[in-house]
Amino acid sequence: MTTRTHFQEELEGLERAALGGLDMVASALDRALETVMNHDIELAGMVVADDDRIDGRYLEVHQGILSLLALQAPVAGDLRLVAALLHVIKHVERMGDQCVNMAKLVPLAGHEPPVDSRMLDLIQRMGIQARQQVIQCGQAFERRDVAMAEDLVRQDDEIDRLNREVFHHALELGDELDRREWAMHMMLVGRNIERIGDNAVDIGEQTAFVVTGLFREFEDASHPQLAPPTA
Amino acid sequence: MVTREKAASPAEHKPGAPREPIFELEDVTVSYGDKPAVRDVTFDIAKREITALIGPSGCGKSTLIRCLNRMNDLIPAARVEGNVVYHGQDLYRPEVDPVEVRKRIGMVFQKPNPFPKSIYDNIAFGPRVLGMKGDMDEIVERALRHAAVWDEAKDRLKTNAFGMSGGQQQRLCIARCLAVEPDVILMDEPCSALDPISTGKIEDLMIDLKQEYSIVIVTHNMQQAARVSDRTAFFTVTPEARIGTLVEFDDTEIVFTNPKDPRTEAYVTGKVG
Numbered sequence A: 001m002t003t004r005t006h007f008q009e010e011l012e013g014l015e016r017a018a019l020g021g022l023d024m025v026a027s028a029l030d031r032a033l034e035t036v037m038n039h040d041i042e043l044a045g046m047v048v049a050d051d052d053r054i055d056g057r058y059l060e061v062h063q064g065i066l067s068l069l070a071l072q073a074p075v076a077g078d079l080r081l082v083a084a085l086l087h088v089i090k091h092v093e094r095m096g097d098q099c100v101n102m103a104k105l106v107p108l109a110g111h112e113p114p115v116d117s118r119m120l121d122l123i124q125r126m127g128i129q130a131r132q133q134v135i136q137c138g139q140a141f142e143r144r145d146v147a148m149a150e151d152l153v154r155q156d157d158e159i160d161r162l163n164r165e166v167f168h169h170a171l172e173l174g175d176e177l178d179r180r181e182w183a184m185h186m187m188l189v190g191r192n193i194e195r196i197g198d199n200a201v202d203i204g205e206q207t208a209f210v211v212t213g214l215f216r217e218f219e220d221a222s223h224p225q226l227a228p229p230t231a
Numbered sequence B: 001m002v003t004r005e006k007a008a009s010p011a012e013h014k015p016g017a018p019r020e021p022i023f024e025l026e027d028v029t030v031s032y033g034d035k036p037a038v039r040d041v042t043f044d045i046a047k048r049e050i051t052a053l054i055g056p057s058g059c060g061k062s063t064l065i066r067c068l069n070r071m072n073d074l075i076p077a078a079r080v081e082g083n084v085v086y087h088g089q090d091l092y093r094p095e096v097d098p099v100e101v102r103k104r105i106g107m108v109f110q111k112p113n114p115f116p117k118s119i120y121d122n123i124a125f126g127p128r129v130l131g132m133k134g135d136m137d138e139i140v141e142r143a144l145r146h147a148a149v150w151d152e153a154k155d156r157l158k159t160n161a162f163g164m165s166g167g168q169q170q171r172l173c174i175a176r177c178l179a180v181e182p183d184v185i186l187m188d189e190p191c192s193a194l195d196p197i198s199t200g201k202i203e204d205l206m207i208d209l210k211q212e213y214s215i216v217i218v219t220h221n222m223q224q225a226a227r228v229s230d231r232t233a234f235f236t237v238t239p240e241a242r243i244g245t246l247v248e249f250d251d252t253e254i255v256f257t258n259p260k261d262p263r264t265e266a267y268v269t270g271k272v273g
Helices: A005-038 A041-072 A076-108 A117-143 A146-171 A177-212 B061-067 B098-104 B119-129 B136-146 B150-156 B166-179 B196-209 B222-228 B252-257 B262-268
Strands: B021-032 B035-046 B050-054 B078-086 B105-108 B184-188 B214-218 B231-237 B244-251
Touching: A005 A041, A005 A076, A005 A117, A005 A177, A041 A076, A076 A117, A076 A177, A076 B252, A076 B262, A117 A146, A117 A177, A146 A177, B021 B061, B035 B061, B035 B214, B035 B231, B050 B061, B050 B222, B061 B184, B061 B214, B061 B231, B061 B244, B098 B105, B105 B166, B119 B136, B119 B166, B136 B150, B136 B166, B150 B166, B166 B184, B166 B196, B196 B214, B196 B222, B214 B222, B222 B252, B231 B252, B231 B262, B244 B252, B244 B262, B252 B262
Parallel strands: B035 B244, B050 B214, B050 B231, B105 B184, B184 B214
Antiparallel strands: B021 B035, B021 B078, B231 B244
């Protein structure tokens, strides 16, 4: 016999709302990338304005979780899910902010900046990779699939590699002031995309917590030698 | 690397830490007539801890707690098999005096059950019967203080105990239990007839009392088990055979955050009734 159906529906609704935030991030990321690729200042403004929707989702889920904790006193697996959702929605909100940061960099690069196609290609590849991770972390959470969540680390290595390439390519872009300035901005764009990937990995860690009840970092930047082997 | 172990609470609650047992139950089966009510229960109850027994109605938790001070002896058809070991001694050896057992292992029931006597006589009754030495006034005051009901009772010690509120009566019953200097206090749903304030007082009292006593509590209120107990035993009952069994016994924190058995998970999260 199943009881507390109302509570279970509320909890499922909160999970849907939190993971739905990742879809919002994916579309914000698409537009932020388009903004960068096409140097579209108008679209940049829309990305910034639309972040209010993601922030609204954060507030909605956060408030829902507080109510659930106060009124329903979830325990065991339910409690772990609620705790994880608090983290998930925080990461969603941050990824939204990182899309905003990318968009805000576009007008700063000047009116007709001296773009470099290889640099744009690297940024685009980073963006596509990050988008894939945003989707995958949501699917892994929804399916409670720890292996899929752990795979995010492997995926994130690719973003990190591309990010280093962006850095090196920026150094090679020559001495001209405008070009150097544009390259700096692209490095910052790359940095923001790289952070989106990290947030996706963090959501993967929450998946493992919900399933196993143990929290562990998939990769420990401060103690790399302790990190578990990854495929 | 952040791990749950590192973030865990003080050493006294460390999962799996050795604890000195006061009761050791080994394959305990209690039957009424031919029908077992609870079967093959094995676990240790630690000294100076609060152990909670939880589970749905009919899972045998009240039957089991009554074994711990031989209350089931009073039911003619009740039969206890297996070993109930108390301080290393089999509680059910023929030479063990059940009255002595109940002096050492006191019990508090769901409904406060003071004697129809004065507050003072309620407390003094046990010590008098047992011929305890010492100043009776002192014994009464100590017990009432210990049970956190002295301030409310001191000016009306000679009045009838039935004049007290339900919560006060329940603390009086705990005081009555403490007056004979027990070692263990068994509580069978001690707060289910009380309002939240009285419940809170009893819960605070339980936590204070575990400095000196070992406490076993049966409760239907899972939040109460979570709030007060150090370890929790979850029992369930099979719908077909209607026999209670122990499903999981662990640190309370684990039972309510990461239980091992899916039946425990389903019960504590309210997914099964």
